[in-house]
Amino acid sequence: MRLLIWLLLIYIGYRIVKGYLAQREVSGRESPGLKGEETHKDPVCGVYVAGEDAVVGNLEGEKIYFCSMECLNKFQEQLQHKS
Ligand SMILES: [Zn+2]
Structure with a gap:
């Protein structure tokens, strides 16, 4: 039972980290100054x-x-x- 809880925690942590990285990637692409500039x-x-x-x-x-x-x-x- 304990193992399951640990797995769940690791999974949630993984999702948070992954979401955070994805967010950073998007904001990096739309960095101010480069927006709309060819x-x-x-x-x-x-x-x-x-x-x-x-x-x-x-x-x-x-x-x-x-x-x-x-x-x-x-x-x-x-x-x-x-x-
Ligand atoms: Zn040149």
Whole structure:
């Protein structure tokens, strides 16, 4: 009988810990500052930039985001070398 009570307590503890972790995961995903903000990968240096802070380039109608004008220029140079 005692064993059953212990098992029950362990089970409840497990559920509480699991619920707590799940809650933390959700709140971590919705951390303030990142909410609704899109990030884009700079194809030149590989840095992730927020859409608002990015330098936006255009390639055949497709928007490309860069962290700086320097990267945009490098990207254009690379394109010119390819073609
Ligand atoms: Zn960059």
